[in-house]
Structure formats: structure tokens, C-alpha cells
Amino acid sequence: MAQPTVSTPAVATSAAGKTTIVDPVVAKIAGIAAREVSGVHALGGGAARVIGNIREAIGTRDLTQGVKVEVGETEVAVDVTIVVDYPQKLQAVADEVRASVAQAVTSLIGMKVAEINVTVGDVYIPGEDDDAAEEPRVQ
Numbered sequence: 001m002a003q004p005t006v007s008t009p010a011v012a013t014s015a016a017g018k019t020t021i022v023d024p025v026v027a028k029i030a031g032i033a034a035r036e037v038s039g040v041h042a043l044g045g046g047a048a049r050v051i052g053n054i055r056e057a058i059g060t061r062d063l064t065q066g067v068k069v070e071v072g073e074t075e076v077a078v079d080v081t082i083v084v085d086y087p088q089k090l091q092a093v094a095d096e097v098r099a100s101v102a103q104a105v106t107s108l109i110g111m112k113v114a115e116i117n118v119t120v121g122d123v124y125i126p127g128e129d130d131d132a133a134e135e136p137r138v139q
Helices: 023-035 046-057 090-109 129-132
Strands: 010-014 017-021 040-043 067-071 075-085 112-124
Touching: 023 040, 023 075, 023 090, 023 112, 075 090, 112 129
Parallel strands: 075 112
Antiparallel strands: 010 017, 040 075, 067 075
8 A cells, every 4th residue: 555655744934933744644635636536436556445445444534545745845746546447548537637636736735746647557447346246147
């Protein structure tokens, strides 16, 4: 399961005080922005999704699943692994994920985006996971 990397948190200082934004917050914002893109079925690779499904079954959700961030003093780098709904155009969905994450990071956090790497880890085909639930053909 991809976890946010621990690095220097984003710090902004003003006359009124200091604001610190830690990596897990940046990863959560990036994860939410990526999930909002049409055509994104889920985030994370196979093992991360299995663990995510277990968490959802017990009533919790990891919004940073499939997201890794590196936060510098003024810039953020994001790596996102996505599962795309079939038959969506993979490049188009990846481009929309980049745009959505960049917009969220710049508008909500106020930092510059150095890069956003998107990995398409799988394609979701409706009904593919339901094969085990089908009635056997022979008895």
C-alpha cells in the first residue's frame, strides 16, 4: 500500500504566526481530487485496494490510498496510482487526474506543483469481480 512519504512539512510564516501543512494532508487532498475525476474507479494497486476494501467494510476509508507525496518548502510532487473504468481513454483520464490534483494543491494548499506522475495500475471491467457470485453451470 502506498503511503505518503515523511518529509519536511509545508510551512508558511506571516506576522500573525506560522502555518504547517504535513504530508498526509497534502496526500489526502490529492487523493480526493483524483477520485473526483470521471473514469477513475479506484486508487492504488491490487494489494492496496484489497486492504482498502477491508477498511471500508469496517467503516473507515483511507483517502491517501494510492497516493505518495513529497512536500518541499514551496513545491509538491505527487505520485498517484489509479484504476480506470473500461472503456475510458487511459491517457485522457490520467491527464484529467493531473489537472484535478494540480488545481486542488494550488488552490487549497497554495503551493506550486513540481510534477504529478500518474500510473494506471489496472482497468476495471464491470462484472469482472462478480464471477465468483455466479451460479455454477453444473451441479
